[in-house]
Amino acid sequence: xxxxxxxxxxxxGTKFNSFVIIIFTIGILLSGLTFWKALEHRAETEVSSKGxxxxxxxxxxxxxxxxRINPLLKERIETEFEFTPEAIPTFAAREVFxxxxxxxxxxxxxxxxxxxxxxxxxxxxxxxxxxxxEEFKEQGSLQKSGWREFSEGEVxxxxxxxxxxxxxxxxxxSSPSKAPQSLLTTYGTENGFGWELNQIVAAQVIYVPAxxxxxxxxxxxxxxxxxxxxxxxVIIFSLNLLLKRFVIQRIQKIARTAQAISRGDLKxxxxxxxxxxxxxxxxxxxxxxxxxxxxxxxLNQKKIN
Numbered sequence: 001x002x003x004x005x006x007x008x009x010x011x012x013g014t015k016f017n018s019f020v021i022i023i024f025t026i027g028i029l030l031s032g033l034t035f036w037k038a039l040e041h042r043a044e045t046e047v048s049s050k051g052x053x054x055x056x057x058x059x060x061x062x063x064x065x066x067x068r069i070n071p072l073l074k075e076r077i078e079t080e081f082e083f084t085p086e087a088i089p090t091f092a093a094r095e096v097f098x099x100x101x102x103x104x105x106x107x108x109x110x111x112x113x114x115x116x117x118x119x120x121x122x123x124x125x126x127x128x129x130x131x132x133x134e135e136f137k138e139q140g141s142l143q144k145s146g147w148r149e150f151s152e153g154e155v156x157x158x159x160x161x162x163x164x165x166x167x168x169x170x171x172x173x174s175s176p177s178k179a180p181q182s183l184l185t186t187y188g189t190e191n192g193f194g195w196e197l198n199q200i201v202a203a204q205v206i207y208v209p210a211x212x213x214x215x216x217x218x219x220x221x222x223x224x225x226x227x228x229x230x231x232x233x234v235i236i237f238s239l240n241l242l243l244k245r246f247v248i249q250r251i252q253k254i255a256r257t258a259q260a261i262s263r264g265d266l267k268x269x270x271x272x273x274x275x276x277x278x279x280x281x282x283x284x285x286x287x288x289x290x291x292x293x294x295x296x297x298x299l300n301q302k303k304i305n
Contacts, residue, residue, distance in 0.1 A: 119192025
């Protein structure tokens with residue numbers, strides 16, 4: 001009851017402004033949340049697209065190395081004691097990717113050919129990446145993306161399965177007995193063997209720190225919400241002016257006229273040409289005033305007589 005009484009005593013303009021502010025605030029909060037999610041999704045989509053383009057480029061380098069560079073170095077690989085890493089497609093792909101990272105747009109990207117059983121232990125898949133490989137094998141997915149937690153913070157990843165498709169790859173990965181001696185001397189005989197043709201052996205993964213995505217999202221979000229807030233202020237100010245001009249000021253004039261009549265000034269009159277609700281109220285009010293004025297005149301005449 002107390003709050004109801006307090007609310008009823010609040011002026012119409014204040015009630016209206018409070019109501020509009022509450023509605024717009026709720027609207028802005030809901031719009032902001034929805035917009036943030038949309039921006040986040042768009043940023044993730046853009047990063048995924050960049051990542052997939054890089055993967056295609058890396059795979060092109062890998063295939064070029066396998067088809068063109070590797071045959072040129074074949075004799076050197078088989079005869080020399082020291083292994084030539086440039087002959088490994090994965091090595092060439094990783095080096096090309098490092099050149100991409102010199103571009104500020106890709107500086108935070110990290111590329112990895114994550115294999116549960118790689119020749120080079122640098123490419124060994126961790127627990128998360130091993131699960132990705134197993135999922136690719138079981139579900140036959142073409143790609144995955146999402147978030148994962150590192151000790152340094154959250155990162156967004158884009159992953160695709162890597163399938164062993166070239167017969168020439170089995171020269172180094174089928175068994176130690178078929179692999180070049182220089183490869184065995186450099187990397188040993190324990191890892192990277194037993195691979196089969198058309199087998200998913202790794203997951204190509206590109207990682208992007210969350211800061212890279214969130215920075216872009218925040219920049220767009222702040223700009224848009226600033227414009228939205230400015231628009232909101234202009235709307236509130238405009239509505240307030242319209243309310244005062246077409247409602248409150250006219251009601252105040254009626255109230256002043258009513259107060260004058262209550263003090264005995266029956267000549268007080270309020271001119272209103274509008275035919276809206278307030279205009280009709282004024283017409284009814286003036287008629288009532290006229291009736292009261294006539295009644296008072298008749299009453300006074302009776303007293304005189």
